[in-house]
Amino acid sequence: MSDKLINISNISKIYKLGKVDVKALRRIDLQIREGEFITVMGPSGSGKSTLMNILGCLDTPTNGKYLLEDVDISQLNDNQLAAIRNKKIGFVFQNFNLLSRSNVYRNVELPLIYSNNNLGRKKKVLEAIDSVGLTDWISHRPSELSGGQKQRVAIARALSNDPSIIFADEPTGNLDSITGEEIIAIFQKLNKQGKTILMVTHEQEIARHSQKIIYLRDGLIGKKEKIDNPIDAEDHLKKMPRIEDRVN
Numbered sequence: 001m002s003d004k005l006i007n008i009s010n011i012s013k014i015y016k017l018g019k020v021d022v023k024a025l026r027r028i029d030l031q032i033r034e035g036e037f038i039t040v041m042g043p044s045g046s047g048k049s050t051l052m053n054i055l056g057c058l059d060t061p062t063n064g065k066y067l068l069e070d071v072d073i074s075q076l077n078d079n080q081l082a083a084i085r086n087k088k089i090g091f092v093f094q095n096f097n098l099l100s101r102s103n104v105y106r107n108v109e110l111p112l113i114y115s116n117n118n119l120g121r122k123k124k125v126l127e128a129i130d131s132v133g134l135t136d137w138i139s140h141r142p143s144e145l146s147g148g149q150k151q152r153v154a155i156a157r158a159l160s161n162d163p164s165i166i167f168a169d170e171p172t173g174n175l176d177s178i179t180g181e182e183i184i185a186i187f188q189k190l191n192k193q194g195k196t197i198l199m200v201t202h203e204q205e206i207a208r209h210s211q212k213i214i215y216l217r218d219g220l221i222g223k224k225e226k227i228d229n230p231i232d233a234e235d236h237l238k239k240m241p242r243i244e245d246r247v248n
Contacts, residue, residue: 008064024219025061039198039206058085092155096151103140108125108128111157111160129153132152170200171199181240
């Protein structure tokens with residue numbers, strides 16, 4: 001087996017809008033190794049969301065090859081893609097995407113239900129919730145949670161199936177700076193435990209918590225920047241002024 005968790009080569013994505021071809025991605029090559037923490041940055045329209053959707057098996061490329069754990073994803077049908085998503089991938093979104101009428105436990109349990117994963121289901125759900133520090137909130141619904149707590153639920157949901165990789169799309173976009181830093185601290189902790197993280201963000205400082213930044217522009221990878229000393233979120237939190245101490 002290759003040492004690369006993800007290996008894409010010559011990936012292109014073309015959307016047809018009437019008679020016009022929109023080239024969202026243009027012959028992208030990218031490798032992600034197990035245990036890496038990588039951030040994708042770029043302006044609106046650069047192809048970030050398209051790349052995330054293809055890597056997350058939510059969409060298929062027009063051309064090129066995508067290997068995930070040596071499985072050729074670019075050749076799979078919709079049902080096969082859904083099976084890959086349920087077993088190998090966890091998603092965390094900017095808007096949380098929680099079920100408003102379900103409590104924390106039910107929201108976290110959802111991927112296990114979709115994948116018919118019944119073996120030790122309750123234990124997996126409880127462990128995922130505990131890993132993000134929400135055991136005392138297990139019976140609460142999203143309307144009773146803060147933004148940071150909602151994102152913790154989303155992370156726990158992403159972890160419930162023990163995925164190979166977690167895709168985080170603007171995970172701090174709806175959060176204040178301190179809460180966002182707390183969420184990044186969770187991702188860094190998960191990464192130290194061996195989880196592979198691929199994050200999209202517009203925030204340069206958030207990106208510098210990762211090990212590598214990939215810059216996209218016009219559907220192309222412009223450059224890749226290795227971060228030798230990523231910002232440690234736990235340490236950074238200790239130095240940040242609390243909201244009540246700030247001067248307006």
